[in-house]
Amino acid sequence: MSFDLSARLTERRAAHLYRQRPLLQTPQGVEVQVDGEQLLSFCSNDYLGLANDPRINEAFVDGVRRWGTGGGASHLVTGHSAAHHALEDALADFTGRPRALLMSCGYMANMGTVTALVGQGDTVLEDRLNHASLLDAGLLSGARFSRYLHNDAGSLRGRLSKAQGNTLVVTDGVFSMDGDLADLPALCAEATAAQAWTMVDDAHGFGCLGAQGGGIVEHFGLSTEQVPVLVGTLGKAFGTAGAFVAGSEALIESLIQFARPYIYTTSQPPAVAHATLTSLQLVREEHWRRDHLAVLIRRFRAGVSALGLELMDSPTPIQPIVVGSSERALALSAALRARGLLVTAIRPPTVPQGTARLRVTLSAAHTEQQVDRLLYALGQAHKELNDE
Numbered sequence: 395m396s397f398d399l400s401a402r403l404t405e406r407r408a409a410h411l412y413r414q415r416p417l418l419q420t421p422q423g424v425e426v427q428v429d430g431e432q433l434l435s436f437c438s439n440d441y442l443g444l445a446n447d448p449r450i451n452e453a454f455v456d457g458v459r460r461w462g463t464g465g466g467a468s469h470l471v472t473g474h475s476a477a478h479h480a481l482e483d484a485l486a487d488f489t490g491r492p493r494a495l496l497m498s499c500g501y502m503a504n505m506g507t508v509t510a511l512v513g514q515g516d517t518v519l520e521d522r523l524n525h526a527s528l529l530d531a532g533l534l535s536g537a538r539f540s541r542y543l544h545n546d547a548g549s550l551r552g553r554l555s556k557a558q559g560n561t562l563v564v565t566d567g568v569f570s571m572d573g574d575l576a577d578l579p580a581l582c583a584e585a586t587a588a589q590a591w592t593m594v595d596d597a598h599g600f601g602c603l604g605a606q607g608g609g610i611v612e613h614f615g616l617s618t619e620q621v622p623v624l625v626g627t628l629g630k631a632f633g634t635a636g637a638f639v640a641g642s643e644a645l646i647e648s649l650i651q652f653a654r655p656y657i658y659t660t661s662q663p664p665a666v667a668h669a670t671l672t673s674l675q676l677v678r679e680e681h682w683r684r685d686h687l688a689v690l691i692r693r694f695r696a697g698v699s700a701l702g703l704e705l706m707d708s709p710t711p712i713q714p715i716v717v718g719s720s721e722r723a724l725a726l727s728a729a730l731r732a733r734g735l736l737v738t739a740i741r742p743p744t745v746p747q748g749t750a751r752l753r754v755t756l757s758a759a760h761t762e763q764q765v766d767r768l769l770y771a772l773g774q775a776h777k778e779l780n781d782e
Contacts, residue, residue: 410720411741421446424759426736433736436754436768441602441711442683443759444633444673453672454634457665465661469496470650473661481667484674485638489608489626491618493646495639497655498662500597500627501527503637505534506653507593507623508564512537516559519550519590521576523569528595532564544569547580554588561588562623567596567610568603571745571753573708575599578610582620593623600677601631602684602711607677618642632677634670636662683758687711690756690765697769701776706751713754714740715772722779723750729775735768 406412419427422445426435444450457477467473478496485494497503508531512518516537520528523544532539538558543549550563563585565576578594585592596609604612611621623645627637639649649656677683694713698705704716717723723739730737730752741750756765 410724411743416736424757424764428736431731431734433731433734434764434767435736436756436760437736437738438755438757439598439630440633440757440759441598441631441687441755442633442677442680443757444631444676447633447673447676449676450633450669450673454665454669457663457668461664461668463663463665465663467661468657468659469661470657475661475664475667477664477667477671478661481670481674482638484671485626486640488606488674488678489611489624489640491624491640492643493641495646495649495656496662496667497637497639498659499635500595500625500629500637502655502659503625503627503639504528504595505531506655507625507639507649508532508562509535509654510649510652511591511593511623512560512562517557517561518564519553519557519561520564521545521566521569523572524564524566525570525595525597528564528566537562545574545577545581547577547584550581551584551588554584554590557588557590561585561590562593563590564593565595566598567594568598568710568712570598570712571714571740571751572706573598573710573712573714574706575603575610575613575709578614578616578621582616586620591622592620593625594621595625597625597627597630597637598710598712600626602687605681607631607684628670628673632670632673634673635666636670687756687758690758690760690762693762694754694756694765694769697766698772701769701773703772703776711756713756715752715754716749717751718748720750723752725779726752726775729778730768730771733771733774735771737768 416428422440465473482494482496504527512535514536518532518537518539520532520541522541540553542553582592599609601607603609622641624640629635706714720741727739737752740753
């Protein structure tokens with residue numbers, strides 16, 4: 395018996411689910427060259443426009459001069475540099491928690507944290523729409539794994555009543571494909587009542603939510619006791635790379651001892667950590683970025699509503715327009731690209747069947763005029779497809 399990979403690929407093409415990698419030929423930004431075309435991009439996670447900020451670039455170059463290009467070893471051997479340690483201290487201060495631990499990527503942070511905290515005899519409960527990394531972590535932990543209805547505290551309560559052993563409630567802070575916020579106050583109340591811990595992956599909230607950019611926990615004014623495990627990534631609003639977990643002294647020491655994806659991998663380049671210190675400073679100090687982003691979000695939502703398109707309920711830079719079929723989502727994305735705009739079509743299995751969408755993401759680097767250009771093109775493309 396052999397693997398018939400060609401047949402699988404053919405089936406995926408026929409279902410309009412085949413994915414290809416656009417080739418970015420310029421630094422990340424709102425105006426990019428992709429596959430040889432100059433395009434206005436509305437599909438990156440560079441929410442604050444920091445991915446090509448000259449001050450962070452210079453800090454990265456300075457970090458390379460000082461620390462070289464590679465981490466050289468795992469953190470527990472000789473890969474934990476003073477640059478890594480300084481960033482961990484700064485992230486702990488930023489989140490208002492005793493400790494923070496750097497990870498090489500968000501997937502690793504989620505996988506390492508969940509599998510270090512629960513195992514056989516325990517329970518992990520997750521939102522149905524959690525990111526793939528959280529779902530995979532729950533499945534691989536060995537704990538009893540169950541998903542509650544999206545953002546439904548009542549559904550969570552029912553599953554908590556059947557939980558065994560140590561119980562971990564896991565949710566995204568901002569859901570990456572819908573852009574909505576977790577109802578953290580209600581979810582945390584249920585978890586606390588059941589003596590369970592809450593873990594929040596706030597990859598898309600840090601930098602964007604909260605007066606200081608502290609994410610969804612700051613947005614709702616929640617404590618470390620209510621959210622003992624807080625995960626964030628650095629490759630989105632922070633504009634660099636990597637991830638972190640913030641929490642108590644005991645939590646971080648436990649992850650250092652038991653999180654296999656942390657223990658058995660080379661540390662991120664210390665120059666990235668060095669550059670992220672500058673990024674973190676900008677996130678905290680340049681409030682105008684969040685203010686401008688909020689203006690763009692309101693402008694875009696009002697414009698899409700006027701066009702009569704189905705826009706999901708999101709107060710974040712993630713603004714999904716549901717179109718239904720994968721074929722229509724691809725056609726609408728292609729029509730926008732023909733007009734010089736890059737907006738990604740998101741299809742199953744990333745989102746449920748029948749909910750294929752355009753996932754528009756806004757950045758503080760966008761102008762109001764660029765948002766208006768997108769709205770005009772959306773109106774034209776929508777009419778064009780309806781007339782066919």
